[in-house]
Amino acid sequence: MEKEKLVQILWDYLRMNHKLEKSDCIVVLGSHDTRVAKRGAEIFLEGFAPLIVFSGGYGKLTKHIWNTTEAEKFARIAMDMGVPETSILIEDKSSNTGENILFVKDLINNKKIKVQKIIAVNKTYMERRTYAAFKKLWEDIDVIVTSPQMELTEYLAGYRSGEITEDEVINVMVGDLQRIKMYPEKGFQVHQDIPKEVWDAYLKLVEMGYTKHLC
Known part of the structure; x- marks a missing residue:
């Protein structure tokens, strides 16, 4: 007990319970937990942002259990839920949270997409760490964090x-x-x-x- x-x-403590707001982009950080992909797709389909980025190559856990990158697997889940492929960007080289953020930042900047506010989606217990990393590594954007809605x-x-x-x-x-x-x-x-x-x-x-x- x-x-x-x-x-x-x-x-x-690790869960931050941010309230969702209209944003420029949803960034879904890859992991072993496909419920994160579903949460990202849900908030996209609810109209919170016009663009969704899936980030993740092979992590410490997923390299042993999947034969595709986290980003590709998550994007497929989102498309199966109705997210159009034209609204999806994929970053499939990162292997940790810091790389997720930095590589997505580079991708967004290289495509000259203007982003001021982001909704970051991760596992529930990763909310606080995700927020802290975004505030350090991408200082000029506002970030809201969310995760699968469960106890x-x-x-x-x-x-x-x-x-x-x-x-x-x-x-x-x-x-x-x-x-x-x-x-x-x-x-x-x-x-x-x-x-x-x-x-x-x-x-x-x-x-x-x-x-x-x-x-």
Whole structure:
């Protein structure tokens, strides 16, 4: 029971709950979680932006489970949901969050597309880290972050019979919290305060062995 409470504390901190606004572009960051692609397609079809960019090559997890890039797989999901191919751009070389942002920024600039506000779509527990990275690496745009709309129990349930296990996801969450603390010093993200309760939960999860994705 303690584990569930600790993971919930991390989840509540890492999720930012931004309100969606009309934007110039939706950027969907690649990962193993195809629900992220569906969320990006949903908000495009709801009319929040006229353009959607899928970003992602092969990541640490997906290089072992897929034979196509994250961006290509996500774009196919979006097109199957009704997103027109003419409204999609693909960036399929990046392998981490920083590259997602920088490579999409280059793609947008090279195509001379004017962008002032972006909706970034990622996994729920990646909202805060995504926001921090955008604010550091693409300073001149406004960014709203969003993710699949579900609570922790439902989110983790999706991994009980899939290619990635629930424990793997918790390991990644712990690693992401560590990066929120470490990465500002490396110039990868802006600084964000981490409440004591959140850091204490992180330390307890590390003690419990959730160390697989630590730097």
